[in-house]
Amino acid sequence: LPSHSIVCRLLENCRSICELKRIHGVLMVFGLSKEQPFATKILSFSASCISSSRDINYAHKIFLQVPFPSIFDYNVIIRGYSSSKNPYKSLRLFVQMLRNDVVPDHLTYPFLAKACARLMELKLGRCIHGIILRKGFVLDRFVLNSLMHMYGSCSDIVGARKVFDEMPARNLVSWNTMVDAYAKCGKVISMREVFDLMPERDVVSWSCLIDGYVKEGEYMEAMEVFERMIAFGPNAN
RNA sequence: AAAUCCUACCGCCU
Numbered sequence: 001l002p003s004h005s006i007v008c009r010l011l012e013n014c015r016s017i018c019e020l021k022r023i024h025g026v027l028m029v030f031g032l033s034k035e036q037p038f039a040t041k042i043l044s045f046s047a048s049c050i051s052s053s054r055d056i057n058y059a060h061k062i063f064l065q066v067p068f069p070s071i072f073d074y075n076v077i078i079r080g081y082s083s084s085k086n087p088y089k090s091l092r093l094f095v096q097m098l099r100n101d102v103v104p105d106h107l108t109y110p111f112l113a114k115a116c117a118r119l120m121e122l123k124l125g126r127c128i129h130g131i132i133l134r135k136g137f138v139l140d141r142f143v144l145n146s147l148m149h150m151y152g153s154c155s156d157i158v159g160a161r162k163v164f165d166e167m168p169a170r171n172l173v174s175w176n177t178m179v180d181a182y183a184k185c186g187k188v189i190s191m192r193e194v195f196d197l198m199p200e201r202d203v204v205s206w207s208c209l210i211d212g213y214v215k216e217g218e219y220m221e222a223m224e225v226f227e228r229m230i231a232f233g234p235n236a237n
Numbered sequence: 238a239a240a241u242c243c244u245a246c247c248g249c250c251u
Contacts, residue, residue, distance in 0.1 A: 008238080037238045044240060052250045075241045085251090107242045114243085145243040152244090177244045207245045 001030060011041040017049050017058070024062075039066045040073055047080040056084045071102055079111045087115035091124060106137055110146035117146075117153035125150040126159075138168075145173050152181030176204045183212025188221075203234040 007027065014020050024042055027033040033042070043066060046059040063069065063077045074097045081090040094112055097104065109132050116125035129147055137143045144167050151159035160181040167174060175198045182191035191212045198205060206229045213222035 037240095040238080040240080047241080050250095054251085072239080072241060079241060105242095110242050140242090142243045147243095149244060171243090173244050175244090180244060183245085204245045209245095211245065 002026070002032075007032070007038060008041070011038065011045065014045055017046065017055065020045050020049075034065055034067050040070070043073055044076050047076045050080050050084070053085050056080050060089075069097075069100075069102065071097075071105055071108070074102055075105070075107050075111065078108060078115075082111040082115040082118070087118045090115035104135070106140045106143055109137055109140075109143045113143075113146035113150040117150040120154050122151075122154035122156055122159075125154055141167070141169060141171050141174065145171075145177055148174065148177045148181065152177065152184055155185055157181055157185045157187065172198075172200055172202060172205075175199075176202070176208055179205060179212070180208040183208050183215065186212070186216050188212055188216050188218060198237075201234060201237065203229075206234050 007023075010023050011020075014023060020042065024033060027035075027038055027042075032038055039062075043059065043062045046055070046062050050056050050059060059077060059080050063073060066073050069077075074093060078090045078093050078097075081087055081093065090111060094104070094108070097108075109128065112128045113125065116122075116128055125147075128150075132138065132143060132147065144163055148160045148163045151157070151163060160178065164170070164174060164178045175194065178194050179191055179198075182188070182194060191209065195201075195205065195209050206225065210222050210226055210229075213219070213225065
Protein backbone atom coordinates (compact mmCIF):
# COMPACT_ATOMS: atom_id res chain seq x y z
CA LEU A 1 0.00 0.00 0.00
CA PRO A 2 1.42 3.43 -0.91
CA SER A 3 2.19 5.55 2.13
CA HIS A 4 0.19 8.63 2.99
CA SER A 5 3.13 10.99 2.68
CA ILE A 6 4.26 9.58 -0.65
CA VAL A 7 0.81 10.02 -2.15
CA CYS A 8 0.63 13.57 -0.82
CA ARG A 9 3.99 14.37 -2.32
CA LEU A 10 2.97 12.91 -5.64
CA LEU A 11 -0.18 15.02 -5.67
CA GLU A 12 1.64 18.16 -4.61
CA ASN A 13 4.30 17.74 -7.29
CA CYS A 14 1.81 16.86 -9.97
CA ARG A 15 2.19 19.11 -13.00
CA SER A 16 -0.47 18.14 -15.49
CA ILE A 17 -3.98 16.73 -15.71
CA CYS A 18 -2.48 13.73 -17.40
CA GLU A 19 -0.22 13.01 -14.46
CA LEU A 20 -3.10 13.64 -12.06
CA LYS A 21 -5.23 11.06 -13.87
CA ARG A 22 -2.49 8.44 -13.49
CA ILE A 23 -2.17 9.09 -9.76
CA HIS A 24 -5.95 9.11 -9.41
CA GLY A 25 -6.08 5.76 -11.23
CA VAL A 26 -3.53 4.21 -8.91
CA LEU A 27 -5.39 5.49 -5.85
CA MET A 28 -8.61 4.00 -7.17
CA VAL A 29 -6.94 0.60 -7.45
CA PHE A 30 -6.01 0.79 -3.79
CA GLY A 31 -9.42 2.13 -2.83
CA LEU A 32 -7.85 5.37 -1.59
CA SER A 33 -9.25 7.86 -4.09
CA LYS A 34 -12.07 8.94 -1.79
CA GLU A 35 -9.89 9.25 1.28
CA GLN A 36 -8.90 12.63 2.61
CA PRO A 37 -6.79 14.59 2.01
CA PHE A 38 -6.36 12.84 -1.36
CA ALA A 39 -9.85 13.46 -2.68
CA THR A 40 -9.67 17.19 -2.00
CA LYS A 41 -6.16 17.48 -3.39
CA ILE A 42 -7.23 15.77 -6.60
CA LEU A 43 -10.23 18.05 -6.85
CA SER A 44 -8.37 21.28 -6.25
CA PHE A 45 -5.62 20.35 -8.66
CA SER A 46 -8.09 19.42 -11.36
CA ALA A 47 -9.98 22.66 -10.81
CA SER A 48 -6.80 24.72 -10.92
CA CYS A 49 -6.05 23.38 -14.40
CA ILE A 50 -9.40 24.26 -15.90
CA SER A 51 -8.91 25.71 -19.36
CA SER A 52 -11.67 24.03 -21.32
CA SER A 53 -15.12 22.60 -20.70
CA ARG A 54 -13.58 19.11 -20.68
CA ASP A 55 -11.54 20.05 -17.64
CA ILE A 56 -14.49 21.36 -15.67
CA ASN A 57 -16.40 18.18 -16.43
CA TYR A 58 -13.50 16.17 -15.08
CA ALA A 59 -13.31 18.34 -11.98
CA HIS A 60 -17.02 17.91 -11.44
CA LYS A 61 -16.72 14.12 -11.69
CA ILE A 62 -14.05 14.25 -9.03
CA PHE A 63 -16.20 16.51 -6.90
CA LEU A 64 -18.97 13.93 -7.04
CA GLN A 65 -16.54 11.37 -5.63
CA VAL A 66 -15.71 13.44 -2.57
CA PRO A 67 -17.73 11.78 0.21
CA PHE A 68 -18.72 14.80 2.34
CA PRO A 69 -17.61 17.88 0.46
CA SER A 70 -16.37 20.65 2.73
CA ILE A 71 -16.73 24.38 2.19
CA PHE A 72 -13.37 24.23 0.47
CA ASP A 73 -14.50 21.54 -1.98
CA TYR A 74 -17.66 23.49 -2.76
CA ASN A 75 -15.75 26.72 -3.26
CA VAL A 76 -13.34 25.05 -5.63
CA ILE A 77 -16.05 23.62 -7.87
CA ILE A 78 -18.31 26.67 -7.64
CA ARG A 79 -15.38 28.80 -8.67
CA GLY A 80 -14.63 26.46 -11.57
CA TYR A 81 -18.16 26.77 -12.92
CA SER A 82 -18.42 30.51 -12.33
CA SER A 83 -16.03 31.17 -15.18
CA SER A 84 -17.09 28.21 -17.30
CA LYS A 85 -19.50 28.00 -20.20
CA ASN A 86 -22.27 27.14 -17.78
CA PRO A 87 -22.07 29.44 -14.76
CA TYR A 88 -25.60 28.41 -13.83
CA LYS A 89 -24.09 25.26 -12.35
CA SER A 90 -22.36 27.38 -9.72
CA LEU A 91 -25.76 28.46 -8.49
CA ARG A 92 -27.11 24.92 -8.50
CA LEU A 93 -24.13 23.77 -6.46
CA PHE A 94 -24.69 26.64 -4.08
CA VAL A 95 -28.26 25.48 -3.49
CA GLN A 96 -27.03 21.94 -3.01
CA MET A 97 -24.46 23.16 -0.54
CA LEU A 98 -27.10 24.92 1.52
CA ARG A 99 -29.24 21.79 1.49
CA ASN A 100 -26.29 19.84 2.84
CA ASP A 101 -25.85 22.35 5.65
CA VAL A 102 -22.46 23.49 4.42
CA VAL A 103 -22.15 27.16 5.33
CA PRO A 104 -20.92 29.49 2.55
CA ASP A 105 -18.05 31.82 3.42
CA HIS A 106 -16.62 35.12 2.18
CA LEU A 107 -14.99 33.35 -0.75
CA THR A 108 -18.17 31.68 -1.96
CA TYR A 109 -20.06 34.90 -2.65
CA PRO A 110 -17.70 36.47 -5.17
CA PHE A 111 -17.95 33.27 -7.23
CA LEU A 112 -21.74 33.42 -7.16
CA ALA A 113 -21.73 37.10 -8.09
CA LYS A 114 -19.42 36.31 -10.96
CA ALA A 115 -21.74 33.55 -12.14
CA CYS A 116 -24.68 35.99 -12.15
CA ALA A 117 -22.56 38.58 -13.93
CA ARG A 118 -21.64 36.16 -16.67
CA LEU A 119 -25.24 35.03 -17.01
CA MET A 120 -26.43 38.66 -16.90
CA GLU A 121 -29.01 37.45 -14.42
CA LEU A 122 -29.92 40.55 -12.49
CA LYS A 123 -32.69 38.87 -10.53
CA LEU A 124 -30.43 36.09 -9.33
CA GLY A 125 -27.72 38.62 -8.62
CA ARG A 126 -30.05 40.63 -6.43
CA CYS A 127 -31.00 37.46 -4.67
CA ILE A 128 -27.33 36.74 -3.94
CA HIS A 129 -26.97 40.33 -2.77
CA GLY A 130 -29.87 39.79 -0.36
CA ILE A 131 -28.24 36.69 1.06
CA ILE A 132 -24.98 38.57 1.50
CA LEU A 133 -26.77 41.30 3.43
CA ARG A 134 -28.50 38.77 5.63
CA LYS A 135 -25.34 36.82 6.30
CA GLY A 136 -23.44 39.98 7.20
CA PHE A 137 -20.68 39.98 4.59
CA VAL A 138 -21.18 43.66 3.84
CA LEU A 139 -17.81 44.65 5.19
CA ASP A 140 -15.84 42.47 2.82
CA ARG A 141 -14.40 44.51 -0.03
CA PHE A 142 -13.97 41.55 -2.32
CA VAL A 143 -17.59 40.54 -1.82
CA LEU A 144 -18.81 44.09 -2.46
CA ASN A 145 -16.56 44.56 -5.47
CA SER A 146 -17.91 41.38 -7.00
CA LEU A 147 -21.47 42.63 -6.40
CA MET A 148 -20.69 45.95 -8.08
CA HIS A 149 -19.27 44.07 -11.01
CA MET A 150 -22.40 41.91 -11.18
CA TYR A 151 -24.65 45.00 -11.30
CA GLY A 152 -22.45 46.58 -13.94
CA SER A 153 -22.51 43.45 -16.07
CA CYS A 154 -26.28 43.28 -15.77
CA SER A 155 -26.53 46.92 -16.95
CA ASP A 156 -27.85 48.08 -13.60
CA ILE A 157 -25.60 51.09 -13.23
CA VAL A 158 -27.72 52.48 -10.40
CA GLY A 159 -27.25 49.27 -8.44
CA ALA A 160 -23.51 49.31 -9.07
CA ARG A 161 -23.20 52.90 -7.95
CA LYS A 162 -25.25 52.25 -4.84
CA VAL A 163 -22.90 49.48 -3.74
CA PHE A 164 -19.93 51.72 -4.50
CA ASP A 165 -21.33 54.67 -2.55
CA GLU A 166 -22.33 52.61 0.44
CA MET A 167 -19.11 50.65 0.76
CA PRO A 168 -17.38 51.33 4.06
CA ALA A 169 -13.98 51.22 2.38
CA ARG A 170 -12.91 51.07 -1.24
CA ASN A 171 -9.77 49.71 -2.82
CA LEU A 172 -8.30 50.18 -6.28
CA VAL A 173 -10.44 47.38 -7.68
CA SER A 174 -13.61 49.08 -6.37
CA TRP A 175 -12.73 52.22 -8.31
CA ASN A 176 -11.74 50.32 -11.42
CA THR A 177 -14.95 48.32 -11.33
CA MET A 178 -17.01 51.50 -11.06
CA VAL A 179 -15.17 53.10 -13.99
CA ASP A 180 -15.74 49.92 -15.97
CA ALA A 181 -19.45 49.85 -15.08
CA TYR A 182 -19.88 53.37 -16.51
CA ALA A 183 -17.78 52.42 -19.51
CA LYS A 184 -19.98 49.40 -20.22
CA CYS A 185 -23.17 51.43 -20.25
CA GLY A 186 -21.71 54.31 -22.24
CA LYS A 187 -21.93 56.97 -19.52
CA VAL A 188 -18.59 58.59 -20.29
CA ILE A 189 -19.20 61.75 -18.27
CA SER A 190 -19.81 59.85 -15.05
CA MET A 191 -17.01 57.48 -15.96
CA ARG A 192 -14.60 60.37 -16.20
CA GLU A 193 -15.83 61.91 -12.96
CA VAL A 194 -15.09 58.72 -11.08
CA PHE A 195 -11.76 58.29 -12.83
CA ASP A 196 -10.68 61.82 -11.92
CA LEU A 197 -11.54 61.23 -8.28
CA MET A 198 -9.46 58.07 -8.00
CA PRO A 199 -6.92 58.15 -5.17
CA GLU A 200 -4.62 55.89 -7.19
CA ARG A 201 -4.67 54.24 -10.61
CA ASP A 202 -3.18 51.32 -12.42
CA VAL A 203 -3.16 50.09 -16.00
CA VAL A 204 -6.62 48.58 -15.55
CA SER A 205 -8.08 51.99 -14.64
CA TRP A 206 -6.75 53.44 -17.87
CA SER A 207 -7.81 50.59 -20.04
CA CYS A 208 -11.38 50.74 -18.68
CA LEU A 209 -11.46 54.46 -19.38
CA ILE A 210 -10.11 54.07 -22.90
CA ASP A 211 -12.51 51.23 -23.56
CA GLY A 212 -15.43 53.42 -22.46
CA TYR A 213 -14.47 56.18 -24.88
CA VAL A 214 -13.91 53.76 -27.73
CA LYS A 215 -17.29 52.11 -27.21
CA GLU A 216 -18.95 55.52 -27.48
CA GLY A 217 -16.98 56.38 -30.61
CA GLU A 218 -15.03 59.10 -28.81
CA TYR A 219 -11.76 58.17 -30.44
CA MET A 220 -10.02 61.51 -29.97
CA GLU A 221 -10.64 61.41 -26.25
CA ALA A 222 -9.48 57.79 -26.16
CA MET A 223 -6.23 58.68 -27.92
CA GLU A 224 -5.57 61.65 -25.66
CA VAL A 225 -6.04 59.54 -22.57
CA PHE A 226 -3.88 56.78 -24.00
CA GLU A 227 -1.07 59.20 -24.77
CA ARG A 228 -1.28 60.70 -21.32
CA MET A 229 -0.93 57.24 -19.84
CA ILE A 230 2.07 56.45 -22.03
CA ALA A 231 3.72 59.77 -21.25
CA PHE A 232 3.30 59.78 -17.48
CA GLY A 233 2.83 56.10 -16.74
CA PRO A 234 -0.36 54.44 -15.50
CA ASN A 235 0.37 55.14 -11.83
CA ALA A 236 0.88 58.88 -12.21
CA ASN A 237 -1.67 61.44 -11.13
C1' A B 238 -4.00 19.31 5.19
C1' A B 239 -5.07 25.39 4.98
C1' A B 240 -5.36 24.83 -0.20
C1' U B 241 -10.07 28.18 -2.95
C1' C B 242 -11.46 35.48 -3.14
C1' C B 243 -12.86 41.01 -6.61
C1' U B 244 -11.99 44.76 -11.95
C1' A B 245 -10.03 45.94 -18.05
C1' C B 246 -7.40 43.97 -21.99
C1' C B 247 -4.31 40.16 -23.96
C1' G B 248 -2.91 35.15 -24.26
C1' C B 249 -4.20 29.90 -23.67
C1' C B 250 -8.27 26.20 -24.41
C1' U B 251 -12.94 25.11 -27.46
